[in-house]
Amino acid sequence: MAHVSTTTRVPRTRLSPEQRRVQLLDLGVQLLAHRSLDELSIDVLAEEAGISRGLLYHYFGNKTEFHEAVVRHAAADLLDKTVPPDGGEPLERLLASVAAYVDYVLENFDGYVSLVRGAAGGNETLRGISEEVRDVLGERVFLEDADFGIVPDNPRNRLLVRGWLAMAEELVISWHQNPSQVTREDLLAMIATALPSWVGGVDAITNAKGA
Amino acid sequence: MAHVSTTTRVPRTRLSPEQRRVQLLDLGVQLLAHRSLDELSIDVLAEEAGISRGLLYHYFGNKTEFHEAVVRHAAADLLDKTVPPDGGEPLERLLASVAAYVDYVLENFDGYVSLVRGAAGGNETLRGISEEVRDVLGERVFLEDADFGIVPDNPRNRLLVRGWLAMAEELVISWHQNPSQVTREDLLAMIATALPSWVGGVDAITNAKGA
Numbered sequence: 079m080a081h082v083s084t085t086t087r088v089p090r091t092r093l094s095p096e097q098r099r100v101q102l103l104d105l106g107v108q109l110l111a112h113r114s115l116d117e118l119s120i121d122v123l124a125e126e127a128g129i130s131r132g133l134l135y136h137y138f139g140n141k142t143e144f145h146e147a148v149v150r151h152a153a154a155d156l157l158d159k160t161v162p163p164d165g166g167e168p169l170e171r172l173l174a175s176v177a178a179y180v181d182y183v184l185e186n187f188d189g190y191v192s193l194v195r196g197a198a199g200g201n202e203t204l205r206g207i208s209e210e211v212r213d214v215l216g217e218r219v220f221l222e223d224a225d226f227g228i229v230p231d232n233p234r235n236r237l238l239v240r241g242w243l244a245m246a247e248e249l250v251i252s253w254h255q256n257p258s259q260v261t262r263e264d265l266l267a268m269i270a271t272a273l274p275s276w277v278g279g280v281d282a283i284t285n286a287k288g289a
Numbered sequence: 290m291a292h293v294s295t296t297t298r299v300p301r302t303r304l305s306p307e308q309r310r311v312q313l314l315d316l317g318v319q320l321l322a323h324r325s326l327d328e329l330s331i332d333v334l335a336e337e338a339g340i341s342r343g344l345l346y347h348y349f350g351n352k353t354e355f356h357e358a359v360v361r362h363a364a365a366d367l368l369d370k371t372v373p374p375d376g377g378e379p380l381e382r383l384l385a386s387v388a389a390y391v392d393y394v395l396e397n398f399d400g401y402v403s404l405v406r407g408a409a410g411g412n413e414t415l416r417g418i419s420e421e422v423r424d425v426l427g428e429r430v431f432l433e434d435a436d437f438g439i440v441p442d443n444p445r446n447r448l449l450v451r452g453w454l455a456m457a458e459e460l461v462i463s464w465h466q467n468p469s470q471v472t473r474e475d476l477l478a479m480i481a482t483a484l485p486s487w488v489g490g491v492d493a494i495t496n497a498k499g500a
Contacts, residue, residue, distance in 0.1 A: 233469035233470045234470070234471050237464060237469070237476075240459055240463045241459050242456065245452035245455055245456040247455065248451055248452050249448060252451045259443075260444060264445065264491075268449060268452075268491050272486075275491075276483050279482040279485070280478065284475075284478075
């Protein structure tokens with residue numbers, strides 16, 4: 079049986095351990111759409127995946143490691159979906175990236191909020207992942223804008239971008255909870271516009287002081 | 290002895306239970322300058338205050354209630370110290386209030402970070418206090434600015450102000466951890482300028498759309 083022809087065999091439905099792990103993490107991230115991280119236990123995942131708790135412990139060790147793996151997976155997913163499009167004006171690319179970010183947060187709301195807040199809370203590893211995401215998102219602003227100089231790369235603007243990301247996070251969470259009369263389009267414009275407006279405003283002050 | 294002259298008595302050093310409680314809360318807030326909330330136990334306070342743990346349990350019930358009381362006290366203190374000055378241009382008053390806020394955070398840094406992050410984490414009561422502080426700070430912007438219309442009171446700007454407060458929080462924490470080449474004065478200008486810049490930037494887009 080060492081030379082079974084692959085063409086005559088039924089397609090392999092058996093996943094490799096790594097593929098199965100990724101599939102479980104995808105499911106974990108999906109479950110976070112309407113659940114906080116605290117509500118996502120290994121039991122819940124086992125039930126949804128239709129596999130034994132024992133197998134999940136085999137994959138993820140314990141609840142903390144499971145949560146960290148899910149959060150890492152969600153973070154990679156967020157970064158992947160918010161890559162700015164190739165070409166176009168930097169502000170258009172920024173707007174496209176902001177739109178992808180806002181959609182991601184809205185589609186994964188409960189989990190996202192618990193990630194942001196949970197990461198802000200006790201767990202150092204979760205906080206580290208949260209920090210990495212902000213670093214990558216911030217770095218992108220300067221990479222995207224490098225040829226245009228709307229947001230020149232300097233220590234002051236690096237600080238501004240950190241503040242801008244915190245603002246974006248708060249804005250989309252607050253808007254989801256109470257959109258009042260603000261449309262999604264307005265929200266995107268508010269977030270994307272804030273950065274160049276702010277840089278311009280601070281530049282004006284600095285220039286006035288220098289003059 | 291019913292008519293002892295008050296002028297001949299030594300000053301009363303014995304505090305009422307309420308005064309003593311406030312004094313202990315003041316000490317609790319002070320201890321948070323270089324400690325996270327988790328590190329502030331009733332034991333630590335007892336040692337610093339030189340009184341028994343039993344007495345502290347009498348005042349505060351348990352650790353959770355003690356933490357909530359300290360956080361409530363710190364929040365009231367923050368709100369008190371950041372009241373904008375009377376008179377002056379709204380932007381000057383905003384800047385003065387921002388300066389008081391930044392100084393407060395810097396003077397109470399470890400505790401402040403743990404409050405912001407801890408409140409964002411598990412405890413609903415702490416999160417509620419954090420929300421109240423943001424509500425009051427946000428409300429002030431509109432009260433202060435009512436006669437000037439730099440930040441007109443509408444749902445969109447209420448959302449912007451929430452984002453602005455989150456940004457200010459992030460900025461002062463990030464700056465304290467890594468001031469790079471940004472001075473305190475620059476930091477204050479960055480925070481205060483953001484709000485009118487954002488409102489102006491969003492207005493420009495809305496007007497362009499309407500035109």
